[in-house]
Amino acid sequence: MLGLPRSTEVNRRVAKEKLYQNAALTSQTREMIKDQIVSVFWRNKLADSTMAISAGETVAEIQIFEIQLRQRELDKRVLPAIAKAIPYKILFILVFGDEAQAWIEAAGVFYNTDWRPLDGFTLRFEGLNLDAVYENLARQISGGRLETDGDIEEAVDRDKQRQKLERDIATLEKKLLREKQFNKQVELNGELKRKRAELEGTK
Numbered sequence: 001m002l003g004l005p006r007s008t009e010v011n012r013r014v015a016k017e018k019l020y021q022n023a024a025l026t027s028q029t030r031e032m033i034k035d036q037i038v039s040v041f042w043r044n045k046l047a048d049s050t051m052a053i054s055a056g057e058t059v060a061e062i063q064i065f066e067i068q069l070r071q072r073e074l075d076k077r078v079l080p081a082i083a084k085a086i087p088y089k090i091l092f093i094l095v096f097g098d099e100a101q102a103w104i105e106a107a108g109v110f111y112n113t114d115w116r117p118l119d120g121f122t123l124r125f126e127g128l129n130l131d132a133v134y135e136n137l138a139r140q141i142s143g144g145r146l147e148t149d150g151d152i153e154e155a156v157d158r159d160k161q162r163q164k165l166e167r168d169i170a171t172l173e174k175k176l177l178r179e180k181q182f183n184k185q186v187e188l189n190g191e192l193k194r195k196r197a198e199l200e201g202t203k
Contacts, residue, residue: 001093001100001123002064005041008050014040027080028171032075033082038068040082043093046130062090069096072115078104079110089134091123106138106146107156113141158202165199 016033019040025033044064048055055061063086067074074094083090092103100121103112124138127133127160139146139155145162146155163181172192179185 001060001118002044002123002125004044004046004064005051008044008046010045012040014041014042016040019032019085020084027079029077032078041066041068046125046133048130053127053133054129056134059089059130059134061135062091062130062134063088063104064091066093066095072096075103077112080105089130091119091137097140102141104138104141106133106135106142107153109156109160111138111142111145113143132177139182150199162199162202165195165202169195169199181203 016037019033021029024062032197042063043066043171046053046062065082070097072086075097079092090105094101094103095118098118101111101113101115102123105111108168123137125133126136129144136151138146138152140160145159147158169192172188172195176188176192179188
C-alpha cells in the first residue's frame with residue numbers, strides 16, 4: 001500500500017492480548033480496543049538494517065502498524081495507549097472498508113490525515129536519516145498545521161497556540177451572538193479582534 005521496499009516488510013499479526021500485557025491500559029481502554037478494533041498488523045519496520053538509510057539521533061526505527069477497524073473511527077485514547085506500550089516511533093494506518101487514514105505523534109500531539117481511498121493511498125518517505133523521515137511524515141500527515149521546515153517541537157508548540165486561539169475565537173463569536181447589552185458587545189468585539197490579529201500573527 002505504501003510502496004516501501006520488501007526488505008522492510010514484517011506482515012505479522014499482533015494479538016490484542018499482547019497489547020494488554022505490554023501497556024498499562026485502563027479497563028475502559030481495553031474495552032475500546034476489543035470493541036472498535038478487528039485486528040492489528042505490524043506491516044513494516046524502517047531501520048538502517050532494513051533499508052538504505054541511517055538511524056537518527058532520536059529515531060532508531062519506525063514501525064508501521066495497520067489497524068483494521070469495526071467502524072469508521074477510533075477513540076482518540078486508544079492510539080496513545082498503544083504507542084506507550086511500544087518503545088519505537090509508530091506510523092499508524094487505520095483501515096475501514098476501502099478507506100485508510102494515517103496517524104502519527106509529534107512532540108506529544110497526534111496528527112492525522114483525512115480518510116482516503118485505499119487504492120492509491122500513499123505517503124512520502126523522505127529524509128537523509130530516520131529523524132528526518134519521521135519529521136517529514138509528521139508534517140505531511142498534519143495537513144499543513146506544521147511548517148515544512150524548522151524545529152518540529154517548535155512547530156507543534158505554535159500549532160497548539162493556534163488551536164487554542166481558534167477555540168477562544170469560536171467561544172467569543174458565540175458569546176457575541178448571544179450578548180444583548182451594547183457595551184458588552186463592544187467589549188467582546190474588541191477582544192475578538194485582538195484574538196484574530198494574534199492568530200494571524202502565528203501563521
